[in-house]
Amino acid sequence: MGARIGRHLVHLDLHAGSGWNSAAGCKGSPLAYLDAAQRAGNTNFTAFFVDHDPEALSILRKRLEFDNRLSNRVHIVRSDNEVFLRRLDTTFKGLGAYDPLKVFGSVLVDPNGLESPWEELERVFGKYPNLDLVMRFSGTTWKRKHKSSLCKGYSPTPAQVLRTLNRNHAIISEPVTAHQASVLVARNRPFKGKLPKGFHPIYSKGGIKIQEKLLFTSKERGNL
Ligand SMILES: C[S@@+](CC[C@H](N)C(=O)[O-])C[C@H]1O[C@@H](n2cnc3c(N)ncnc32)[C@H](O)[C@@H]1O
8 A cells, every 4th residue: 555646546456356356255356455545544546456357347346336435546447457557657647647756556466377467567667666566476376387388478486576577675475275375565665664464574584485385395395
């Protein structure tokens, strides 16, 4: 929640889904963001919930229909996320943000597999240094993909994500569920105070242990 355009915050959810996360059995990322905004008493934000699946978006729209916190602060966008990112400069200008340094915000990346529009993300994160990344990283999917002869596309490790997107500070959460799902938060401002429960600085002892668990099987870890 640290995003501001003038007095506005921006949030881009590139894999919004329907508003219900059936894999985890909890509210999906758009609702989680709106709840967090409400808890923080923040009403000055513009959120873009992007997904290419019209069915998921129609369910999401219904879920948000009765929510009067939203009015014109939320945009539900049916688009391929790469196309959305390509048009982002124009979108921000539409919000009155012409100076990339004054765009403060967060970008959520939560793919099912590991495919994400990395080239566009690299461009966007290079241009907007005050955008923070929040990314779900599944150790199970990553390992499966890297051991498969079908492995295609670029699926970076958490450390490679930081280098690619040029962010200086990052924390990572302990993996949960059968998918070994961790959340990586990366930004250009240091994290101050107590970290959220289960999170560790990425290069701390705890953070390195998490990365080993995400990237190596227990057998491989035994051989490290
Ligand atoms: C893991 S689900 C998202 C879950 C959601 N963030 C939540 O917390 O419930 C991944 C979503 O990304 C969407 N998606 C996958 N590839 C996409 C793409 N190239 N452009 C836009 N949306 C995409 C899928 O339709 C799906 O709804």
